[in-house]
Amino acid sequence: LAKTTQPISMDSYEGQEVNITCSHNNIATNDYITWYQQFPSQGPRFIIQGYKTKVTNEVASLFIPADRKSSTLSLPRVSLSDTAVYYCLVGWNAGNNRKLIWGLGTSLAVNP
Amino acid sequence: DTAVSQTPKYLVTQMGNDKSIKCEQNLGHDTMYWYKQDSKKFLKIMFSYNNKELIINETVPNRFSPKSPDKAHLNLHINSLDLGDSAVYFCASSPSGGDLYEQYFGPGTRLTVT
Numbered sequence: 001l002a003k004t005t006q007p008i009s010m011d012s013y014e015g016q017e018v019n020i021t022c023s024h025n026n027i028a029t030n031d032y033i034t035w036y037q038q039f040p041s042q043g044p045r046f047i048i049q050g051y052k053t054k055v056t057n058e059v060a061s062l063f064i065p066a067d068r069k070s071s072t073l074s075l076p077r078v079s080l081s082d083t084a085v086y087y088c089l090v091g092w093n094a095g096n097n098r099k100l101i102w103g104l105g106t107s108l109a110v111n112p
Numbered sequence: 113d114t115a116v117s118q119t120p121k122y123l124v125t126q127m128g129n130d131k132s133i134k135c136e137q138n139l140g141h142d143t144m145y146w147y148k149q150d151s152k153k154f155l156k157i158m159f160s161y162n163n164k165e166l167i168i169n170e171t172v173p174n175r176f177s178p179k180s181p182d183k184a185h186l187n188l189h190i191n192s193l194d195l196g197d198s199a200v201y202f203c204a205s206s207p208s209g210g211d212l213y214e215q216y217f218g219p220g221t222r223l224t225v226t
Contacts, residue, residue: 043204043218043220044155044215049214100157102157104152104153
């Protein structure tokens with residue numbers, strides 16, 4: 001069963017680029033990689049999802065190397081409002097079948 | 113115009129009591145979930161329903177019983193509450209069929225058992 005490992009916490013400053021890496025050595029062929037963001041007292045919110053190579057949206061980029069055993073969430077020019085916990089999720093979610101392996105989360109603190 | 117709503121937001125009760133948490137989604141999704149998040153922020157999936165059919169039932173005490181009266185609702189009933197049940201419980205929903213879909217989470221219900 002795929003297991004995900006992420007750093008427990010990270011510190012950054014406003015305007016910097018932040019990269020959070022998730023390790024998932026036992027990722028299966030069918031697994032996708034998804035990242036969620038969670039603010040205090042709120043439910044997690046979807047950020048980005050990918051299968052391989054690079055995915056970019058208006059919020060972040062996701063880099064996945066060819067072996068897919070890790071992935072890196074990249075947040076460009078963070079602001080104070082990006083202070084949150086970021087979760088890496090490996091699995092699939094389709095029809096009557098799903099496998100969802102959540103990481104323990106990375107607590108990102110963005111400082112002025 | 114809430115997408116996934118849960119009631120109550122806070123629930124304080126004593127050990128041994130029975131309580132329910134309700135969840136409703138107005139997104140037209142087929143799949144709904146219950147998660148438990150402990151004090152260390154670990155998110156553990158408990159149950160998942162697809163079109164009112166139970167498809168995920170993780171290792172959860174049988175004191176926890178989900179009920180899905182229709183696709184838009186998934187309620188969680190907990191019998192004989194224990195101190196270890198104190199946590200934040202999140203309901204989520206997602207579309208189904210085809211590729212991987214993102215989950216939409218509710219605001220959470222903070223359960224405190226004393």
